[in-house]
Amino acid sequence: MKTKNNNEANKDTMKIVLIGLDNSGKTSILKCLKGIKRISAFNFPMPTKGLDVQDFEALNSKYTIWDLGGQEMYIDDYLKDFEKYIKRASKIIYVIDIQDVNRYEIALEYMKNVINSIDIETYIEFSIFLHKFDPDLVFDQNLNEKVIDDFVKKIKDITPPKFINSIYKTSIFAVFEKSTIS
């Protein structure tokens, strides 16, 4: 079976699509990727209004990041014509707020819809960021290793095998480290 290679037309610039629920941290991740370090830049961010595209260079590479605002009024619209958003993209990053336990199911549901909106023949990397996994995160009754393990199992259950090795813990408070968990 021939797969569509999304990279072909865009060898110079790497396009990455950031998607996920509102408040999950997409725009903050984008700022980290751009190398912004001023802590004030991360205070009181406004929700992203629909699509925001940012072009920048880092480490001699060019990037274009499509940040898809996650507020309820926008999220279904992207999926109606998702091919338009991921055209020529190398990577989709699905961002989940790991601290927002009450919205895990909604985040999973949206992720399922995102995956279902990707043409089966499209070759594209799909990473999942379990974000706000801060270095000083304190586990309690609601959020602990078991809760996270169960959640990761559910993620794997709905993620097609070609995407399955790409789940990361991330935090803007860890000098943007990401460590793989599967």
Ligand SMILES: Nc1nc2c(ncn2[C@@H]2O[C@H](COP(=O)(O)OP(=O)(O)OP(=O)(O)O)[C@@H](O)[C@H]2O)c(=O)[nH]1
């Ligand atoms: N604790 C913690 N908070 C974070 C982290 N990353 C982002 N935040 C906070 O999460 C809130 C939402 O961040 P945004 O980056 O605006 O979220 P978003 O996904 O772009 O939201 P929409 O634009 O509405 O889709 C802000 O108050 C950020 O400061 C993180 O790694 N840890």
Ligand SMILES: [Mg+2]
């Ligand atoms: Mg945003």
